Amino acid sequence: DTAVSQTPKYLVTQMGNDKSIKCEQNLGHDTMYWYKQDSKKFLKIMFSYNNKELIINETVPNRFSPKSPDKAHLNLHINSLELGDSAVYFCASSQKGTAFNYGYTFGSGTRLTVV
């Protein structure tokens, strides 16, 4: 199936731990994104990569570090997890220059719970 897939779907961890969320797309897109959805359902962009190059870096604590080994993958690593990091994290992809016309394709989300 052509899609954006994220793993894991659920992640429960203790404060202070380090964790990673993986994202892969097989749509041939060259741009990938991470969005955070808070408890009020508000979605805010965190990062965007185009062909492994960081192009959008919103105001995000430097405990969050995206890594893009190739244009089909964008992983999110989070150090020293805090209670406020609990949220649903969505990965998305698009082709440069076409998001304007076609929007993004989203993954199904990773629900992170920090206890």
Place this chain on the structure above:
Amino acid sequence: AQSVTQLDSHVSVSEGTPVLLRCNYSSSYSPSLFWYVQHPNKGLQLLLKYTSAATLVKGINGFEAEFKKSETSFHLTKPSAHMSDAAEYFCVVSEGTGFQKLVFGTGTRLLVSP
């Protein structure tokens, strides 16, 4: 900078009655506008999009939206609600300058009662 305002955090309708979810946008340029839907514990699905072609846009599941530049609005409608329409709906704007970023509204929860 572009932004969208969804005027209602919750909308309640009865099954079979019309749906209206309101969205106003702000953009320095000619924007693209989208509606996404999120069913409980699910990902985001594109319902429809406006990209400067026809101002009345038809989407999936019987939803429509009309772009009104004079009112800077992009309201989502459906003639007859179905129970399966109960979900969170997001109005989204993108500007076609450089790398396009989608900016989401705060969402409207649609509740459908029998």
